[in-house]
Amino acid sequence: MSELKEKLKAQIIEQLNIEDMQVADIDDDVQLFNENGLGLDSIDALELIVLLDSQYGIKIENPAEGRMIFESINTLAAYIEKNS
Amino acid sequence: MKINTHSYLSQLGAAVNGKERYSFQENDNWTKELYVHLKLDYPKFHKMDGLSKMALLAVELIAEALPNQEITEEGLHLVFSNAGSSSDFDAKFINSYTELNMPSPSLFVYTLPNIVTGELAIKYKWYGESCFFIQKKFNASFFEEQLKFAFQKGASYCLCAWVEDHPLKTKECFVFLVENSTNLSLTEEVEKIYKQYKNE
Amino acid sequence: MPIGKNNNLGSMRNVYLKYGTLISPIGNGINAHFNAFITNTSGLNWVDSIGFNKENLPLGKISIPENNSLQFMLNSACEALIKEHTSDRLNSPKTCFIISSTKADLSQLPNDTFEPLRTILKAHFPTSNEPIIISNACISGVVALNLAAQYIQSERYDDSFVIGIDAISDFVIYGFQSLFALSDEMCQPFDKTRKGINLGEACGIIHLTSRKEKAFCVEYVSGKTSNDANHISGPSRTGEGLFRAVSNALKEAEISATDIDFISAHGTGTIFNDDMESIAFNRLGMQGIPLNSMKGYFGHTLGAAGVIETLICMLSMEHSMLFKSLGFDEQGTPESLNILSENQEKKCQYVLKTASGFGGGNAVLILKSVR
Numbered sequence: 001m002s003e004l005k006e007k008l009k010a011q012i013i014e015q016l017n018i019e020d021m022q023v024a025d026i027d028d029d030v031q032l033f034n035e036n037g038l039g040l041d042s043i044d045a046l047e048l049i050v051l052l053d054s055q056y057g058i059k060i061e062n063p064a065e066g067r068m069i070f071e072s073i074n075t076l077a078a079y080i081e082k083n084s
Numbered sequence: 085m086k087i088n089t090h091s092y093l094s095q096l097g098a099a100v101n102g103k104e105r106y107s108f109q110e111n112d113n114w115t116k117e118l119y120v121h122l123k124l125d126y127p128k129f130h131k132m133d134g135l136s137k138m139a140l141l142a143v144e145l146i147a148e149a150l151p152n153q154e155i156t157e158e159g160l161h162l163v164f165s166n167a168g169s170s171s172d173f174d175a176k177f178i179n180s181y182t183e184l185n186m187p188s189p190s191l192f193v194y195t196l197p198n199i200v201t202g203e204l205a206i207k208y209k210w211y212g213e214s215c216f217f218i219q220k221k222f223n224a225s226f227f228e229e230q231l232k233f234a235f236q237k238g239a240s241y242c243l244c245a246w247v248e249d250h251p252l253k254t255k256e257c258f259v260f261l262v263e264n265s266t267n268l269s270l271t272e273e274v275e276k277i278y279k280q281y282k283n284e
Numbered sequence: 285m286p287i288g289k290n291n292n293l294g295s296m297r298n299v300y301l302k303y304g305t306l307i308s309p310i311g312n313g314i315n316a317h318f319n320a321f322i323t324n325t326s327g328l329n330w331v332d333s334i335g336f337n338k339e340n341l342p343l344g345k346i347s348i349p350e351n352n353s354l355q356f357m358l359n360s361a362c363e364a365l366i367k368e369h370t371s372d373r374l375n376s377p378k379t380c381f382i383i384s385s386t387k388a389d390l391s392q393l394p395n396d397t398f399e400p401l402r403t404i405l406k407a408h409f410p411t412s413n414e415p416i417i418i419s420n421a422c423i424s425g426v427v428a429l430n431l432a433a434q435y436i437q438s439e440r441y442d443d444s445f446v447i448g449i450d451a452i453s454d455f456v457i458y459g460f461q462s463l464f465a466l467s468d469e470m471c472q473p474f475d476k477t478r479k480g481i482n483l484g485e486a487c488g489i490i491h492l493t494s495r496k497e498k499a500f501c502v503e504y505v506s507g508k509t510s511n512d513a514n515h516i517s518g519p520s521r522t523g524e525g526l527f528r529a530v531s532n533a534l535k536e537a538e539i540s541a542t543d544i545d546f547i548s549a550h551g552t553g554t555i556f557n558d559d560m561e562s563i564a565f566n567r568l569g570m571q572g573i574p575l576n577s578m579k580g581y582f583g584h585t586l587g588a589a590g591v592i593e594t595l596i597c598m599l600s601m602e603h604s605m606l607f608k609s610l611g612f613d614e615q616g617t618p619e620s621l622n623i624l625s626e627n628q629e630k631k632c633q634y635v636l637k638t639a640s641g642f643g644g645g646n647a648v649l650i651l652k653s654v655r
Contacts, residue, residue, distance in 0.1 A: 016131065016190075017130040018130065019116070019130040020130070039127065041515070042517070043190050043193055044190070046189035047188065047189055050188060050189065062464075167396060168396060169388070169398065171393060171397065174387075174393060175394065177455070177459065178393070181336065181458050187458040187459060187462040188462060189459075189462040192459035192462055196386060196419065196421045196642055196643060197419050198645065199516050199642065199643045201645075202516045202642070203516060205512070205513040206514060206515065209513050210511060210513060211510050212510070213508065213510070214509060214511060215418060215420060215427055215509070216418070216419055217418060218398045218418075219417070220414070233431070233434045236438070250394075252394055
């Protein structure tokens, strides 16, 4: 699980062009879409849907579902474990 | 109307009011190099297309000359132009669905040239009029014509830009801030400044 | 606009809008469109396996033997102009062409995607001025009309032909799919169950001129743009840019919000856009004014939308007939609006056309019937 989390952080940094952060800067429970967290926005959320599909073969049909899944690295990793 | 301040960026370097401000070490990622040099803290920058990155940097270079927020909020109008539209990101988006088999939303949202004016509006809280024109090449008299209209429409200042990010053209950004003062023509002056920047 | 008002120009000439032409899946020419709107007939049709994952989608796609609908539409539209106007006028140094388009001809990449449009115009109007090209996402058409009006007012040109044109391509279909913005059903602007947009393609031309010729005329009153300064792809939650653009246009026209008799809204059919418009129009006190979206007839035609929807506004003004907002059944926005659920006979003095789009742009214009 922790291996998956580290991999996810690296993928998120690359896919979303978060150039001023390293894997070590992202805590497992930091709020991804909070201004005080990673500060991601609605386009990033759609790009995460693309990431889940292309890297993990998981399809999310409704972006509204994504909101809970993408809350933090913890929730995202748990969702991938459950669905892949 | 009168030119207040201007700046120019290309892979060779950055200049303000005709004076070199910075010359790039790297050729690949020179927009990031300037971002770091200017000590900007705007993480969204890294997600932008080349047009938005260049325009944002060129405006940061003349930021001190911008009038205060009360004036810029609606009194600053934007007149932007290029020849190649958003072709760099158009090609990247096409690649995302033809080669990577997954259309990328974050590329698609930059496949419009006027996104650059939107990014500037967001960063500086500019709510005023703006327009993006596609022209065959840089055309100083066209800018002057649009400036006249903007000042007739009530603008106090106009930010003009020629910003190009196209695989077959010079990647560059030229911005000039114009204020509504005297009624002199500035086509020749604008032409001259642009040519000097390009060493023509 | 009343003479002698509001700016450094001193007195300005009046500007009148005249029908150019309109080519869409509904048909060819203005009359074909009047007949379709009066009978609430949509140009949207199901197209098989057109989505990225081979989904069937409703689209406003014209059926022609040629591949390149962009070139077909522009050639047909130019031919229609040649039938209506003298060669002297079309090629005059006092005439300008303004093109409004978002994607032009993507098949040209990496070469200039807008060049084919210039080439076609040059072929039909060999000595005309170089066309002015505006690319401001979905507000392009309204911005182009506002600029054309300034050119006539300032006497730089006597005639201006505003050409709104965009074609459907895999590029825009896949792009809007990637944003989850496409509906897999017929679009339902402002409705409770709306799911997103349907794409369309069209070419419309409006002729702006200083000459008032007929007994009935549509006069240009004012127009403004404003940016949301909020997000590049999502509309402002408070409708800020639309609110500012409409307020400023009303101010320039020296009329009040409730003087407007009809609003032709943007109404794309996405949750966020239509919610935003309901909020902005309520902030403006315009919730009681009859309003429609024409996306249920044409789909979203992007750079053409502002021009072709203004053409339909001109029909509403001339025939004193407001058209049903096709696809609307039940209120589904946070603030209520007076959406036209049937055609309605109404004499309109002032009409407001609005558009909002990517890049946070909002553009509006106000027209007036002169009898």
